[in-house]
Amino acid sequence: MKSCVLMTHVPDTASVIKVAGSATRIEEADIKWIVSPYDEYALEEAIRLKEAKTGSVTVLTFGPERAQQGLRECLARGADAAVHVKGGDALFGDSLAIAKVLAPAIRKTGPFDIVLAGVKGVGSDNALVGAMVAELLGLPHVSSVVKLEVGETGVTAQREIEGGAEVVEAPLPCLITAQKGLNEPRYPSLKGIMASKKVAIQSFAVADLGLDEAALAGPDATCRWTGLSLPPAKSGGVILKGEEDPAGAARELARLLREQAKAI
Amino acid sequence: MACILVFIEQRNGSIRKASLEALSEARRLASGAGWSVCAVVAGHGVAAKAAELGAWGAGRAYVAEEERFARYSSEGYAAVVRAAAEKCAPVAVFMAATALGRDLSGRVAARLGWGCFADVTKLAVDGGTVKAIRPVYSGKALASVDGAGKPVVVTLRPNVFPAESAGGAAEVEPLPVVPAEIRAVVKEILAKEGGELDVAEADVIVTGGRGIKGPENFALIRDLAKVLGAAVGASRAVVDAGWIEHSHQVGQTGKVVSPSLYIACGVSGAIQHLAGMSSSKVIVAINKDPEAPIFKVADYGIVGDLFQVVPALTEEVRKLKAEA
Numbered sequence: 001m002k003s004c005v006l007m008t009h010v011p012d013t014a015s016v017i018k019v020a021g022s023a024t025r026i027e028e029a030d031i032k033w034i035v036s037p038y039d040e041y042a043l044e045e046a047i048r049l050k051e052a053k054t055g056s057v058t059v060l061t062f063g064p065e066r067a068q069q070g071l072r073e074c075l076a077r078g079a080d081a082a083v084h085v086k087g088g089d090a091l092f093g094d095s096l097a098i099a100k101v102l103a104p105a106i107r108k109t110g111p112f113d114i115v116l117a118g119v120k121g122v123g124s125d126n127a128l129v130g131a132m133v134a135e136l137l138g139l140p141h142v143s144s145v146v147k148l149e150v151g152e153t154g155v156t157a158q159r160e161i162e163g164g165a166e167v168v169e170a171p172l173p174c175l176i177t178a179q180k181g182l183n184e185p186r187y188p189s190l191k192g193i194m195a196s197k198k199v200a201i202q203s204f205a206v207a208d209l210g211l212d213e214a215a216l217a218g219p220d221a222t223c224r225w226t227g228l229s230l231p232p233a234k235s236g237g238v239i240l241k242g243e244e245d246p247a248g249a250a251r252e253l254a255r256l257l258r259e260q261a262k263a264i
Numbered sequence: 265m266a267c268i269l270v271f272i273e274q275r276n277g278s279i280r281k282a283s284l285e286a287l288s289e290a291r292r293l294a295s296g297a298g299w300s301v302c303a304v305v306a307g308h309g310v311a312a313k314a315a316e317l318g319a320w321g322a323g324r325a326y327v328a329e330e331e332r333f334a335r336y337s338s339e340g341y342a343a344v345v346r347a348a349a350e351k352c353a354p355v356a357v358f359m360a361a362t363a364l365g366r367d368l369s370g371r372v373a374a375r376l377g378w379g380c381f382a383d384v385t386k387l388a389v390d391g392g393t394v395k396a397i398r399p400v401y402s403g404k405a406l407a408s409v410d411g412a413g414k415p416v417v418v419t420l421r422p423n424v425f426p427a428e429s430a431g432g433a434a435e436v437e438p439l440p441v442v443p444a445e446i447r448a449v450v451k452e453i454l455a456k457e458g459g460e461l462d463v464a465e466a467d468v469i470v471t472g473g474r475g476i477k478g479p480e481n482f483a484l485i486r487d488l489a490k491v492l493g494a495a496v497g498a499s500r501a502v503v504d505a506g507w508i509e510h511s512h513q514v515g516q517t518g519k520v521v522s523p524s525l526y527i528a529c530g531v532s533g534a535i536q537h538l539a540g541m542s543s544s545k546v547i548v549a550i551n552k553d554p555e556a557p558i559f560k561v562a563d564y565g566i567v568g569d570l571f572q573v574v575p576a577l578t579e580e581v582r583k584l585k586a587e588a
Binding site: 011013014015016017019026037038093094095096099122123124125126127128129130131132134135136140141142143144146156158159160161162163164165166167168169170171174179180181221222223224225226227228229230231234237238239240241242243246247249250251253254256257258261263264 | 451468518567577585
């Protein structure tokens with residue numbers, strides 16, 4: 001079973017977000033970068049598949065230099081090979097432009113039996129790239145997967161929906177996006193960290209795929225961030241003391257919610 | 265005349281409320297811009313419902329009526345949306361940012377070669393195109409997005425845009441059989457026990473955090489949720505501790521929500537949690553620590569022991585509801 005895991009390197013979820021001078025991007029100065037948490041579930045699932053069925057795991061990212069750190073981390077956890085398509089800063093937030101780069105990169109480094117990705121990259125929060133890559137590669141996909149069984153010719157996946165799950169069957173090759181709950185990702189082992197340092201990361205440029213990043217960001221752009229702002233800060237909440245008379249505080253809160261906030 | 269095409273989602277033949285919200289917003293934008301609104305629905309036994317979409321803003325409703333469309337498939341539904349888009353040449357395709365919409369939108373956008381604005385909370389028409397504002401970094405920031413002058417697919421966050429009925433009937437037009445290769449097939453739908461309301465769709469959410477001390481105490485949260493008709497939410501800490509399933513998690517690695525009323529019980533307010541709920545209209549915090557960050561985003565709060573305050577609040581709400 002040859003699998004490909006799509007990884008994106010994102011600001012740590014504990015980051016305080018500030019707007020950069022350009023007013024269309026975040027200020028990156030104090031940001032710690034991590035493997036997007038949902039990609040960790042995708043990677044873990046691919047490693048488990050390899051352990052159960054033999055095969056290999058290739059992790060692929062499209063991002064700036066620093067994304068190599070994320071690739072190293074994935075190698076340390078158990079990926080066998082890593083591919084770095086360099087660039088992407090100008091395409092941030094434009095999922096279709098990113099998918100147009102990822103699809104040929106997967107083709108170039110494949111073929112793969114299964115492609116896995118996180119359901120979304122935390123940050124741009126689009127949750128689109130997986131389905132778009134599947135469409136561009138002509139593959140079926142199942143998104144937001146919380147349970148996965150992989151057979152010889154196809155998969156059975158449980159996909160999270162409101163109030164339950166859909167059980168979906170799809171033939172291989174296919175693309176899966178991982179939701180939290182799919183598995184419990186492992187930490188890198190010391191042995192894994194040492195071994196990962198010896199792996200050569202294959203890297204190439206967008207131009208090597210026959211694409212022009214400037215055109216994708218310019219005339220061919222499909223979604224542009226034209227502004228970025230912080231939500232208005234809240235203040236002046238009515239905070240009641242409930243230590244001594246919890247029932248009284250609850251009564252007052254219920255009254256305020258009904259009469260003032262008109263929320264109940 | 266330019267038009268907005270709205271994909272209408274049905275489950276078991278019933279039209280989802282979030283789709284009517286998307287349709288209503290399309291009408292508001294279209295009436296300002298002098299555009300028309302078309303709807304498209306795929307399913308089996310849904311044709312009768314299609315005319316009703318006129319009340320919510322659709323002048324025309326395309327219906328792809330086939331047994332294999334009874335259940336969702338991204339490939340089948342994408343073929344339906346494309347067939348409708350070829351008929352009416354829309355400037356935008358709208359759909360609700362539900363589990364289905366967020367899955368379908370990517371495939372439809374890639375198939376049409378269009379961009380997609382995901383999970384938007386505000387829309388406007390400017391210069392003949394649709395522009396949007398959408399929460400990013402799980403709501404820590406708001407991005408203004410445009411489609412560089414090209415048509416776009418837009419998913420609209422549920423519970424943000426009001427659904428407004430104004431009467432009227434849509435002209436129903438059957439979409440001829442759409443050839444579509446369907447490889448990923450839904451075999452079964454597993455409903456959660458008790459048919460609990462999902463946090464992503466709920467208008468009121470009551471959330472339990474680490475302060476509830478153990479999984480058994482979710483009973484207190486459920487009791488309050490029940491009298492309010494609310495969904496039960498959870499912080500990451502209690503999901504990671506295995507006290508409740510991930511589908512309840514609100515925050516950066518859970519669901520980002522915007523209900524009318526959000527009641528956080530025993531939730532300290534980690535930055536990842538605040539990101540996921542701070543766009544709620546009214547926020548209530550109940551916590552024994554007056555310094556808990558959750559109070560900084562709260563409109564109302566009680567500093568106190570949730571084991572006393574929450575049951576008392578449940579009782580007070582019950583009384584108010586009984587009076588009404």
